[in-house]
Amino acid sequence: MRITRRHLLASIGGASALAALPGLPAFAQERTIRHFWWGNPTRDKNTFAVIDLFQKAHPDIKVSGETIGWGDYWTKMATQTAGGNMADVIQMAHTFIHEYVGRGAIKPLDEYVGNGISLDHYDDGANEVGTIDGQLYGINIGSTTQAIPYNIKAFEDAGVTADLLGWTTEDFADACAKITEASGGAMRGSEDLSLYIENLEVWVRSTGRDLYAPDGGLEMTEEDVRSYWEFWGGLRDDGIVEGKDATVILDKGMAELGITRGTTAMTFRYANQVGAVQSLMTDPVGAAMVPQRPGTSNGHYVLPSMFLCLTRDAKDIDAAAAYIDYWISNPDALKALGIDRGIPPSQLGRDAIAPTLSEVDQNVVAFFGGIQDKVGPVPNATPKGAGEVRDAFMRTGTEVVLGNMPADEAAGRFIQDAEAILIRANR
Amino acid sequence: MLYPLIWLFASSLKPENEIFGSLDLWPSKVDWSNYTEGWNALPVSFTVFYKNSAIVTVLSVIGNLLSCSFAAYAFARLKFNGRTFLFALMMMTMMLPYHVVLIPQYVLFLNLGWVDTYLPLIVPRFLAADGFFIFLMVQFFRQIPRELDEAAMIDGCSPFKIYWAIILPLSLPAMGTAAIFSLIWVWEDFLAPLIYLNDINSYTVPLALRLFVDQEGQSAFGQMFAMSVLSLVPVLIFFVAFQKLIIRGIATSGMK
Amino acid sequence: MRRFIRRNAAGYFFLSPWLLGFGLLALGPILASLYLSFTRYDMVSAPVWDGLGNYHYMLEYDRRFWKALEVTFTFVALSVPLRLAMALGVAMLLDKGLRTIGLYRAIFYLPSLLGASIAIALLWREMFGIDGVVNQVLAVFGIEGKGWITDPDTSLYTIVVLAMWQFGSPMLIFLAGLRGIPRDLYEAAEIDGTSKWRQFWRITLPMLAPVVFFNLVLQTIEAFKTFTSAFIISNGTGAPADSLLFYTVYLFNEAFKFFRMGYASALAWVLLIIIAAFTALAFATSKYWVHYENERD
Numbered sequence: 001m002r003i004t005r006r007h008l009l010a011s012i013g014g015a016s017a018l019a020a021l022p023g024l025p026a027f028a029q030e031r032t033i034r035h036f037w038w039g040n041p042t043r044d045k046n047t048f049a050v051i052d053l054f055q056k057a058h059p060d061i062k063v064s065g066e067t068i069g070w071g072d073y074w075t076k077m078a079t080q081t082a083g084g085n086m087a088d089v090i091q092m093a094h095t096f097i098h099e100y101v102g103r104g105a106i107k108p109l110d111e112y113v114g115n116g117i118s119l120d121h122y123d124d125g126a127n128e129v130g131t132i133d134g135q136l137y138g139i140n141i142g143s144t145t146q147a148i149p150y151n152i153k154a155f156e157d158a159g160v161t162a163d164l165l166g167w168t169t170e171d172f173a174d175a176c177a178k179i180t181e182a183s184g185g186a187m188r189g190s191e192d193l194s195l196y197i198e199n200l201e202v203w204v205r206s207t208g209r210d211l212y213a214p215d216g217g218l219e220m221t222e223e224d225v226r227s228y229w230e231f232w233g234g235l236r237d238d239g240i241v242e243g244k245d246a247t248v249i250l251d252k253g254m255a256e257l258g259i260t261r262g263t264t265a266m267t268f269r270y271a272n273q274v275g276a277v278q279s280l281m282t283d284p285v286g287a288a289m290v291p292q293r294p295g296t297s298n299g300h301y302v303l304p305s306m307f308l309c310l311t312r313d314a315k316d317i318d319a320a321a322a323y324i325d326y327w328i329s330n331p332d333a334l335k336a337l338g339i340d341r342g343i344p345p346s347q348l349g350r351d352a353i354a355p356t357l358s359e360v361d362q363n364v365v366a367f368f369g370g371i372q373d374k375v376g377p378v379p380n381a382t383p384k385g386a387g388e389v390r391d392a393f394m395r396t397g398t399e400v401v402l403g404n405m406p407a408d409e410a411a412g413r414f415i416q417d418a419e420a421i422l423i424r425a426n427r
Numbered sequence: 428m429l430y431p432l433i434w435l436f437a438s439s440l441k442p443e444n445e446i447f448g449s450l451d452l453w454p455s456k457v458d459w460s461n462y463t464e465g466w467n468a469l470p471v472s473f474t475v476f477y478k479n480s481a482i483v484t485v486l487s488v489i490g491n492l493l494s495c496s497f498a499a500y501a502f503a504r505l506k507f508n509g510r511t512f513l514f515a516l517m518m519m520t521m522m523l524p525y526h527v528v529l530i531p532q533y534v535l536f537l538n539l540g541w542v543d544t545y546l547p548l549i550v551p552r553f554l555a556a557d558g559f560f561i562f563l564m565v566q567f568f569r570q571i572p573r574e575l576d577e578a579a580m581i582d583g584c585s586p587f588k589i590y591w592a593i594i595l596p597l598s599l600p601a602m603g604t605a606a607i608f609s610l611i612w613v614w615e616d617f618l619a620p621l622i623y624l625n626d627i628n629s630y631t632v633p634l635a636l637r638l639f640v641d642q643e644g645q646s647a648f649g650q651m652f653a654m655s656v657l658s659l660v661p662v663l664i665f666f667v668a669f670q671k672l673i674i675r676g677i678a679t680s681g682m683k
Numbered sequence: 684m685r686r687f688i689r690r691n692a693a694g695y696f697f698l699s700p701w702l703l704g705f706g707l708l709a710l711g712p713i714l715a716s717l718y719l720s721f722t723r724y725d726m727v728s729a730p731v732w733d734g735l736g737n738y739h740y741m742l743e744y745d746r747r748f749w750k751a752l753e754v755t756f757t758f759v760a761l762s763v764p765l766r767l768a769m770a771l772g773v774a775m776l777l778d779k780g781l782r783t784i785g786l787y788r789a790i791f792y793l794p795s796l797l798g799a800s801i802a803i804a805l806l807w808r809e810m811f812g813i814d815g816v817v818n819q820v821l822a823v824f825g826i827e828g829k830g831w832i833t834d835p836d837t838s839l840y841t842i843v844v845l846a847m848w849q850f851g852s853p854m855l856i857f858l859a860g861l862r863g864i865p866r867d868l869y870e871a872a873e874i875d876g877t878s879k880w881r882q883f884w885r886i887t888l889p890m891l892a893p894v895v896f897f898n899l900v901l902q903t904i905e906a907f908k909t910f911t912s913a914f915i916i917s918n919g920t921g922a923p924a925d926s927l928l929f930y931t932v933y934l935f936n937e938a939f940k941f942f943r944m945g946y947a948s949a950l951a952w953v954l955l956i957i958i959a960a961f962t963a964l965a966f967a968t969s970k971y972w973v974h975y976e977n978e979r980d
Contacts, residue, residue, distance in 0.1 A: 099942060245834075251642070429793070502698075505697060532708070554703050563897060600863060670855075
């Protein structure tokens with residue numbers, strides 16, 4: 001009986017286990033790299049198409065494509081990092097890149113730029129956010145910016161005529177009131193964005209400061225947070241944004257947004273996600289700028305929605321560099337990738353995808369073009385612990401939304417918590 | 428009781444933009460395309476995922492039943508030094524949250540060269556890694572009258588013979604229960620395949636289902652729901668077939 | 684020595700797969716996590732020895748640790764008895780009345796099959812939301828509902844309801860146990876004219892005690908470790924206002940979201956001690972109420 005068991009195991013696991021062992025003679029000539037990204041059905045198909053194209057051009061390099069959804073990606077990434085078994089090439093998000101770079105899990109790319117990887121065709125400044133402490137760690141594979149996706153039909157029905165590429169918070173409040181009224185209260189103007197720190201970021205930046213200081217401390221102030229929460233509290237009291245029950249659900253997926261459910265006309269997302277919002281709705285969707293307080297500006301900035309990074313554990317770096325270069329420069333590859341990861345940060349890329357754009361994509365591209373002269377500089381680097389500060393912001397803000405704590409008290413508490421978090425994360 | 432299931436099934440028949448936008452439970456127009464398209468919507472077909480899941484599940488269930496009943500027999504029926512201590516250790520393995528042993532275990536399997544194979548999913552099951560089943564069987568084995576063992580022992584039966592000819596046949600309800608749980612849990616297991624399988628061609632069904640939904644971007648909820656409904660089918664068939672074991676076991680065992 | 688071998692040989696032979704698995708696959712990682720609990724370990728750089736630092740911080744400064752304990756203890760205290768009562772009740776119904784209809788058992792088990800799916804999270808928020816089915820039903824009785832799942836005062840109870848709804852596995856184990864009770868005991872009781880209620884207390888419960896004990900211990904362990912339902916329903920955050928901050932949700936976030944695997948390991952070992960204390964208590968009291976068939980040793 002036990003022989004059978006062992007026999008079974010050997011036949012099932014043995015073959016693949018052998019294949020996984022590095023350096024066996026039969027596979028020695030073959031160069032292999034692993035590419036790991038978080039995906040969805042569209043992105044996965046596109047990316048595997050690029051892998052196929054690449055392998056036709058480079059038959060000597062085998063690329064193993066590895067994919068999983070966003071939430072699970074980071075669990076697996078952390079485990080692989082801890083095990084010293086990261087994929088050679090990985091996809092990174094701006095929310096996590098500093099955590100990984102700061103701990104030495106990602107290799108700088110400077111010595112390969114112009115020497116295997118060509119970035120000549122990139123827009124000026126496109127790789128600024130991925131450059132940390134003077135070295136390039138993450139290549140921009142799609143630009144994006146903060147945005148307010150809005151229901152075009154609801155705006156028309158309510159007769160909202162504000163300039164969506166330059167409106168103020170007052171225009172915004174006015175639009176919310178009109179939409180709520182026109183729908184008889186069935187559709188509120190917007191989700192309550194009190195708990196979106198990404199939206200607070202625009203609020204803070206429009207006064208010329210950032211969330212974080214260059215030394216990794218806080219640059220936002222108690223006053224910033226208090227005024228932000230009070231602004232949204234006012235809209236909440238007027239009943240022109242969604243009520244507390246919809247607001248306190250944190251980190252909503254696309255399917256739970258007020259706009260996709262038809263309970264609001266607006267929400268907050270990044271511009272590259274507007275197409276995904278549209279896919280869950282029947283009414284047409286457009287992108288507006290985040291409204292800024294009268295007399296302030298430049299809160300937006302252009303950031304990569306995703307980076308391509310080379311990891312500490314990469315072995316065949318030449319093969320990985322060839323793959324990265326193909327990915328970001330080959331017109332066929334760029335065309336296959338489409339706009340799913342954001343707007344290509346080069347004219348070459350934009351030309352490649354131009355014929356393939358859907359209507360909503362065209363709107364996004366037009367939006368992105370329209371705001372170019374209204375964006376501010378890239379922010380200071382995000383310190384380690386920023387993710388935890390984000391959670392604390394949502395947690396404390398929830399108390400305000402629920403009416404358990406006044407905005408000023410909560411703002412003071414949040415700033416205190418955030419400072420403690422940053423100290424603990426960076427000791 | 429069943430409302431959630433109806434909701435799930437109804438959602439699988441809706442077009443993407445109707446699933447969350449509309450409050451109606453039933454779709455305006457029944458549409459099976461989520462099933463037909465969902466099967467091949469991912470870079471690898473669901474035929475492959477089902478095959479992978481079947482391999483892992485069948486071997487795991489066999490492993491669980493064999494190895495856990497071995498251990499349970501020892502704990503419930505045999506006397507040996509250190510029994511209480513080892514039993515306490517076994518219970519302890521169930522109490523530690525899995526997330527903190529994940530990384531040391533990953534490092535271990537990586538060093539064995541097992542990552543990206545099914546070995547980390549299957550081998551532990553042949554080594555009685557799941558204390559739940561051991562404890563379950565212990566409780567049921569202890570219910571079997573001891574006179575049966577003792578009589579067999581006097582007749583010169585070896586402990587193995589007693590295990591095989593007396594304990595197992597008298598424990599069919601317990602074994603049936605263990606088989607059902609084992610199958611369902613392995614079939615639905617998500618974390619271990621997530622961590623240990625890299626190549627999409629080796630993914631199991633629950634892992635594949637996670638490829639449909641991106642909280643941050645394009646998703647295919649309708650197809651995800653459709654494939655979720657389908658993934659319940661093999662489990663249900665197995666359930667209906669094996670629960671007979673629980674019900675019939677006693678009737679045929681001749682036990683009072 | 685030979686006597687020692689002879690006395691132990693059979694036991695260790697049957698235990699050998701488990702011993703092998705425990706020694707080779709489980710023990711190392713368990714000890715590693717114990718070691719890591721005394722370190723600061725961000726999973727990328729090497730662990731740094733920190734003595735009792737993690738434990739000190741946890742007990743002295745960490746408000747969320749205490750909050751997580753409170754949430755988890757409340758959940759355990761509510762869900763374990765309710766779930767077991769539900770499971771036992773349905774199992775007895777199925778055992779007596781609906782014995783021949785396999786489909787019923789399948790239907791009662793179905794909710795448990797959906798346990799970990801994303802669909803459940805969406806659905807639970809839908810059902811217990813302000814416009815959800817629950818409130819629609821309550822409205823029929825003239826009760827004004829609220830956002831059950833979004834109000835920190837009630838959100839935990841929706842998870843308790845979920846745990847009750849997914850009573851399939853303890854139910855099945857009860858059912859298997861009930862099938863093992865010899866029928867003639869009941870027949871004799873019928874002849875004596877014993878009421879159904881007394882039959883339950885005099886026959887069913889005592890005969891079922893080993894299975895009740897198993898379910899009690901296992902359900903308690905599982906309830907303390909509850910992760911998936913709370914995690915998916917709160918989108919991994921424990922929201923609203925930390926009312927769903929189950930212990931293991933907190934632990935997971937500390938480890939994988941905030942890169943504090945050392946601290947998470949310390950949290951895990953504290954949980955282990957708590958669970959072990961409860962389990963030991965259950966075992967200690969079991970000799971007063973759990974009696975095994977012909978148990979002599």
